[in-house]
Amino acid sequence: MTDEEDSEDGSEAQRASKRSSGERSDPRDVVRRERFSGGPARDFLSSLAADERIFAADLAVDRAHVVMLAEQDIVDEADAAAILEALADVEAAGHGELPDGEDVHAAIETAVIDRVGARGGRMHTARSRNDEVATCIRYRLREDVLDVAEATLAAREVLADAAADHTDTVMPGFTHLQPAQPTTLGHYLSSYESALARDTDRLLDAYERVNRSPLGAAAFAGTPFDVDRERTAELLGFDGLVVNSMDAASARDFLVETTAAAATLATTLSGLAEDLVVYSTQGYVELADEYASTSSIMPQKKNPDTMELVRGTAGDAAAGLNGLLSTLKGLPRAYNRDLQRAHPHAFEAVEAVEAATEVAAGAVATADWRTEALSAAAGEGFSTATGVADLLAMAGVPFRTAHEVVARAAEEGSDYAACEAAAEAVLSESLDAYVDREAVEAALDPETSVASRDSVGGPAPAAVENALAEARDDIDADAAAVESRRADLAAAENGLEAEVATYV
Numbered sequence: 394m395t396d397e398e399d400s401e402d403g404s405e406a407q408r409a410s411k412r413s414s415g416e417r418s419d420p421r422d423v424v425r426r427e428r429f430s431g432g433p434a435r436d437f438l439s440s441l442a443a444d445e446r447i448f449a450a451d452l453a454v455d456r457a458h459v460v461m462l463a464e465q466d467i468v469d470e471a472d473a474a475a476i477l478e479a480l481a482d483v484e485a486a487g488h489g490e491l492p493d494g495e496d497v498h499a500a501i502e503t504a505v506i507d508r509v510g511a512r513g514g515r516m517h518t519a520r521s522r523n524d525e526v527a528t529c530i531r532y533r534l535r536e537d538v539l540d541v542a543e544a545t546l547a548a549r550e551v552l553a554d555a556a557a558d559h560t561d562t563v564m565p566g567f568t569h570l571q572p573a574q575p576t577t578l579g580h581y582l583s584s585y586e587s588a589l590a591r592d593t594d595r596l597l598d599a600y601e602r603v604n605r606s607p608l609g610a611a612a613f614a615g616t617p618f619d620v621d622r623e624r625t626a627e628l629l630g631f632d633g634l635v636v637n638s639m640d641a642a643s644a645r646d647f648l649v650e651t652t653a654a655a656a657t658l659a660t661t662l663s664g665l666a667e668d669l670v671v672y673s674t675q676g677y678v679e680l681a682d683e684y685a686s687t688s689s690i691m692p693q694k695k696n697p698d699t700m701e702l703v704r705g706t707a708g709d710a711a712a713g714l715n716g717l718l719s720t721l722k723g724l725p726r727a728y729n730r731d732l733q734r735a736h737p738h739a740f741e742a743v744e745a746v747e748a749a750t751e752v753a754a755g756a757v758a759t760a761d762w763r764t765e766a767l768s769a770a771a772g773e774g775f776s777t778a779t780g781v782a783d784l785l786a787m788a789g790v791p792f793r794t795a796h797e798v799v800a801r802a803a804e805e806g807s808d809y810a811a812c813e814a815a816a817e818a819v820l821s822e823s824l825d826a827y828v829d830r831e832a833v834e835a836a837l838d839p840e841t842s843v844a845s846r847d848s849v850g851g852p853a854p855a856a857v858e859n860a861l862a863e864a865r866d867d868i869d870a871d872a873a874a875v876e877s878r879r880a881d882l883a884a885a886e887n888g889l890e891a892e893v894a895t896y897v
Contacts, residue, residue, distance in 0.1 A: 798819045
């Protein structure tokens with residue numbers, strides 16, 4: 394061994410000796426310790442600021458849990474009363490006055506203990522932050538789901554009203570952004586009411602699985618205390634339990650389902666918004682000034698900016714769903730801290746889509762549809778060609794042959810003469826051997842063409858009116874379903890307040 398090696402070994406031994414005796418020889422150690430001692434990690438771990446969204450939910454969950462503990466003789470009534478009174482003080486002070494904490498749950502508990510002393514810690518008996526946060530998220534999210542559902546109902550009513558005003562307004566229908574067949578504005582608008590009806594259904598379906606209580610699952614393995622999980626579920630207005638305690642603490646599929654429903658709704662709205670942007674450009678509709686803006690440099694411009702932002706919301710919602718799924722993918726059972734990053738995706742998507750729904754509904758409600766321009770464009774691009782082919786098929790010509798006749802006619806024009814020439818070329822017979830001229834000319838007229846398509850769900854005015862009558866019944870039924878759920882939650886809230894009042 395060289396002298397240098399002896400020296401290095403000796404220095405290391407000296408450093409080890411100094412470390413064991415508490416002596417710090419290297420000032421860099423102090424810097425490192427100060428840099429990494431608690432601050433950054435503590436801030437990184439904390440969700441207190443973001444938890445403002447579930448502050449009220451946590452207070453409700455705390456109250457229900459304490460009432461149940463007292464009813465089960467797990468906590469005596471005097472302690473329960475003190476805790477419940479302290480929770481009222483915390484609520485009055487607000488989220489902004491909470492002490493520092495890792496999350497809102499710990500901060501509220503600390504605030505209670507600050508007010509009533511160590512016995513305040515009894516409020517956390519027989520539970521974990523794992524089941525507590527899962528319950529708080531569900532408690533808050535169910536209200537948000539109902540808010541979005543109500544927004545879809547308002548949008549459906551607007552669309553139905555606008556459609557009813559325009560059952561006779563002929564307009565061009567498009568596929569691939571090309572004139573395809575004439576339709577009516579009422580038929581077009583009611584198509585979005587139908588889509589939004591399914592979005593409402595998805596939200597109400599999601600609500601049923603959101604509104605289940607995980608409280609009492611504790612960390613994930615239940616609790617030895619004689620808790621009454623059904624009682625806390627009742628006090629909080631849940632429709633039942635997430636029974637398995639491991640599933641209850643760790644499951645976040647209800648977030649996925651809700652966010653997926655929001656993303657699907659946002660996609661529906663994005664299509665409507667895109668149509669309004671295109672139709673504004675083509676002069677078919679003018680949005681109210683409140684839903685448009687002008688250019689900072691080009692004074693003649695009126696831009697459909699709100700619809701562009703509604704269209705963009707679909708990207709936000711889809712990103713939220715993808716972020717949520719990516720967070721949850723591959724997580725082991727049961728609780729993992731990754732879950733702290735999960736629910737913001739859902740809340741942000743739901744809030745954004747609710748706002749987009751309201752704006753889209755407002756744009757439709759105040760839009761000025763240019764009916765003359767729509768009618769003038771309804772027959773462009775030989776959009777009535779299918780009607781002529783249908784006439785020939787009804788007269789016995791195989792539809793594929795009829796299709797060939799009208800396709801050939803489209804190469805020359807869109808009038809009777811072009812159809813007659815095409816029939817001679819393809820069928821080797823005059824057109825009137827199959828249909829008379831009056832019927833063909835009627836089929837070439839956009840209004841007559843639309844009126845002939847009166848099958849269920851079709852664009853004929855009578856068919857649209859029938860569809861709208863059914864749509865209004867569905868809207869009323871869905872509104873009643875939302876109202877019933879609101880009433881159940883309000884009743885539970887009142888019931889919880891009454892129970893708390895017996896202690897405080």
